[in-house]
Amino acid sequence: MGHTDYNIGMLDVVLEVRDLRVLRGERTVLKKINLWLGAGQYLELRGANGSGKTSLLRAVAGLLPIEAGGVFWRSAPLATDRSAFRSESIYLGHDAPLKADFSAIENLHYWIGLRRPLQRQEIEAALTKVGLPAAAQLRPTRQLSAGQRRRVSLAALLLARVRLWLLDEPTTQLDADGQAMFAGLVEEHLRGGGIAVAAMHAPLTPAPAAKQELVLAAA
Amino acid sequence: MGHTDYNIGMLDVVLEVRDLRVLRGERTVLKKINLWLGAGQYLELRGANGSGKTSLLRAVAGLLPIEAGGVFWRSAPLATDRSAFRSESIYLGHDAPLKADFSAIENLHYWIGLRRPLQRQEIEAALTKVGLPAAAQLRPTRQLSAGQRRRVSLAALLLARVRLWLLDEPTTQLDADGQAMFAGLVEEHLRGGGIAVAAMHAPLTPAPAAKQELVLAAA
Amino acid sequence: MDFTWFHRLGSPPYIYRLSERLSPWFGWSAAILIAAGLYGGLVLAPPDYQQGDGFRIIYVHAPSAWLSLMVYSCMATAAAVGLIWRMKVAHAMAASCAGVGAAFTAVSLITGMLWGKPMWGTYWVWDPRLTAQLILLFLFFGYMALRASYDDTSRADRLSAWLAVIGMVNVPIVRFSVEWWNSLHQSPSVMKLARASMPASMLVPLLLMLAGFTVFFLAFLSVRLRAEVLRREKHSAWVREMVANA
Amino acid sequence: MRHFRLLLTRDLRLAVRRPGQTLLPIGFFAMVTALFPLALSPRLEELRAIAPGVLWVGALLAALLSLDHLLRDDAADGTLEQLVAGSESLLSLVLAKVAAHWLMTGLPLALLAPLLGAGLGVPVAAMPGVIMALVLGTVCLSLLGAAAAALTLGARRGGILLTLLTLPLAVPVVIFGARATKLTIEGGSAAGAFYLLAAVAVLTLTLAPLATAAVLRIAVE
Amino acid sequence: MRHFRLLLTRDLRLAVRRPGQTLLPIGFFAMVTALFPLALSPRLEELRAIAPGVLWVGALLAALLSLDHLLRDDAADGTLEQLVAGSESLLSLVLAKVAAHWLMTGLPLALLAPLLGAGLGVPVAAMPGVIMALVLGTVCLSLLGAAAAALTLGARRGGILLTLLTLPLAVPVVIFGARATKLTIEGGSAAGAFYLLAAVAVLTLTLAPLATAAVLRIAVE
Ligand code: HEM
């Protein structure tokens, strides 16, 4: 997975969150959130429905305004410059950002292709690795099953080759094999010096070695 | 839950599927599917991603054309008349049919209200029963979390008071309590003489007494 | 060069107190100027030899029209400052301009139409200046609508600021449309004081009204600005203590 | 009847919730009529001559514009399935949808016409006639549009197909309507034209809903 | 540059996949121009007089109609977030979007104009001028529209707001464009009008994309 290049200067590869406060509407849904994640670490966000997992992920990804506190990447505050963060991180929300009219391959070509040039074989390899049948790779994604669509966005993770994964319930709609497969992907990513943050309702199994857990309490 | 009226003439309350074949595009995704479900029985659809769970549910619900074979409700073929079936069954797909601009209460009022007149208290009771906070009941559903939106559609099941539930992965995005709560709903529904068919990736726990399982093999 | 004044202008409490101190002065002088202007215009000034008393509408029309352009320019400038130096106060200033500006524009349109009937025989013609002025009104409305449709103030600030800046292109069109296209509309007579085409008895009241309208704008602005600043800073310490002391 | 009321209030309420989408057609109508004078030389008698055309083309565009949303939105978020499953007769569903659509576009258009007409030099005396003609016409447009919308629901080519289907159906309405308007503006007796328009309206009112309901049943199942 | 090409091909390809949505604006344009002769008494000289207005209002409407989709679709299905995160400069994103929009609406409109103009009695000699004017004008419309679309991206009242914001920005273009067209049709020397139009085009071409990019950044983050 070409993660070798990571192993230089991993010390500063850090995602830090300092007492973050996030509003939704006018209600405070998150307050006093503190995080410190180094290379190779996995953070699992747990909490009841509506406890703020999605909000936290989106705030970190810069998709929600931050009311107070700050998010730091490589000890640079995102408030002022996100360029490094943007190119080194990827966020996957509840449902995959796929164009229903494009095939899985086209979607990845235009989506991840923006970050770095992609070979078609590369894309196909990734899709096969996440277990999307060759036939399904060419069909418009509107013609894929829910789980198959989910797998396409997992392939995006592989292809993006970025340090930081921000994942919102990445395993929903995956069958048993899918769950195991995903756990493998995370493991590999961490071994390569990556960082993963995932909102989950059931713990990832097998759990990665360097696992932290943050349980959000409903505000 | 007013299920008493069910207990008369339960013998004919039967959903039957006789060697059903369903195409998606031009590919056959389901063939030789046979089912027999009586009052109080629960059928769990299992199978890998893309094995055809959603297709089967939609075909039974009459949302996909049937290539061969037939679906029978109270031993009447749906091909010829669905009126009884339509008023006695409800289908919930991968994502809830909610208007993002309506509150949970409004959504249920206009959605289930079509089937039978609803009192506001009735709706609120159902929403509370599925664990949606009172505050969240009045917010536009676009402002609900994924799991909260899921809970709204579960409340629809309660309010609809119909015999047959056709559910596609009803427990995704639900937290642990939510899963247990849903199992309780199904249990109650079956006790009242209802029938439930659910596509699931993990078995419903605690499993209902009268449980059948159909494992679909990827075509 | 010393920029402390600039930074002071950037601080909400300072602006709040400043406008609080100034607004009564603006208010009174506006009242006086406008009163004088109206007296001079409606009573002292002789009727026009061809329009009779109809021309007196100019004492409302022209000043409001000028102000509409001036206010928009102020709004755009404030917005630009807010964008460049990330100044909350500047955004607040721009936001407070919109309402008044729209009002002035509307008044100029209405009075103009009323005047148009006797002069051109119709309330409305699709003449460049008239059209441009109508567009100016739309710009004000668009600006306000845009602000209204965002919940998150800072986003509303920056987005509407861009709109204000983009819309600035329309101002010179309004201003110079009369020279650029052969328009039905009066060409700027007052501005060419050199060969003043108006008798002083008509001109002086007009200038008084203009001054009055301008000061009135400042007075209104200082009031609106205070409300705006309060709304934005309602959670801040200085507002809390001010409320506590009051 | 209960169904009809429920469905109607539903659509109206939704419309209120997203004023942007609701007002868009009316905004378009206003723009069409406002822009013509700008784009043309602003001589009033010239404008008066083309006023009927402007008003009616504007009305047709506005109607078409909102038709695209008439059923598609509900189909997209899966609510249409549930509505169909819920309501015992599709006819009430169709009628409710059409009524809602007309109340949100046709009626406002008709009421707005005088204001905009004034800008086009339509004499005040003609206003009642203009409004009346537009009321009749927009009713037809909503009805016909609904049928077309149902037809295109399944088809992937949505938008353009809708236009192509509605256009031939709508053209007679527009022509009659414009004639009626023209005559009223010129102060001639427009009775004949109005009878024609009314006849068309009645015809569509009786036939279109049935057709739409039938088509919808096919589209959904 | 690579980004630009990638983004452009993406949008064009998407457009090809859903021809319905893509052809809709052109269909509208065709309708506006086709309906006028029908709605009005079809005397050629009358038509010729209003031809510029019809063509330009049609063009503006067509542009606006598709503008609503320019960014909103991508924002809705979450792809815009990813595009912004991916592309290092938003400018290339904006330019690609505008280029795609123009290629799918502006250009076809301009090329279609002679055909429809003929129906409005536009003399053949004037066609090149008409096309040229529309090309220049539609470029401006796409650029200005993109800015407005970015401004209204996260707004609550989407649609109507877009119209309200685009109108004032677009009116000058329409006026100049129509004047140029009118002069060409009447066979007078339209050089002046064309220079004016070209000047506007150059101005917007240099300023609008920058503004749009800045706005987009604010809208997405
Ligand atoms: C709706 C119709 C009208 C509109 C929108 C309108 C608009 C304007 C505007 C924008 C100005 C300010 C120009 C500047 O600041 O340079 C102005 C000034 C003026 N208008 Fe009008 N006007 C209208 C009708 C009229 C009519 C009917 C008359 C009288 C024949 C008139 C006479 C004037 C005069 C004398 C000035 C002052 C010009 C100067 O000294 O600069 N306007 N009008």
Ligand SMILES: Nc1ncnc2c1ncn2[C@@H]1O[C@H](COP(=O)(O)OP(=O)(O)OP(=O)(O)O)[C@@H](O)[C@H]1O
């Ligand atoms: N746009 C919004 N406006 C106001 N409140 C919102 C909005 N979006 C979400 N909320 C509320 O904020 C809280 C947190 O939402 P969030 O989606 O982060 O929860 P979550 O932990 O992701 O829940 P789930 O497990 O169901 O995904 C919820 O109570 C939700 O109702």
Ligand SMILES: Nc1ncnc2c1ncn2[C@@H]1O[C@H](COP(=O)(O)OP(=O)(O)OP(=O)(O)O)[C@@H](O)[C@H]1O
């Ligand atoms: N519209 C379509 N056209 C063609 N093939 C389709 C279409 N929709 C789904 N398919 C294919 O049909 C098969 C069954 O799809 P279906 O959605 O029923 O699977 P599923 O069991 O629900 O999967 P999941 O567990 O991911 O929800 C899949 O291989 C899918 O790729």
Ligand SMILES: [Mg+2]
């Ligand atoms: Mg969530």
Ligand SMILES: [Mg+2]
């Ligand atoms: Mg499925």
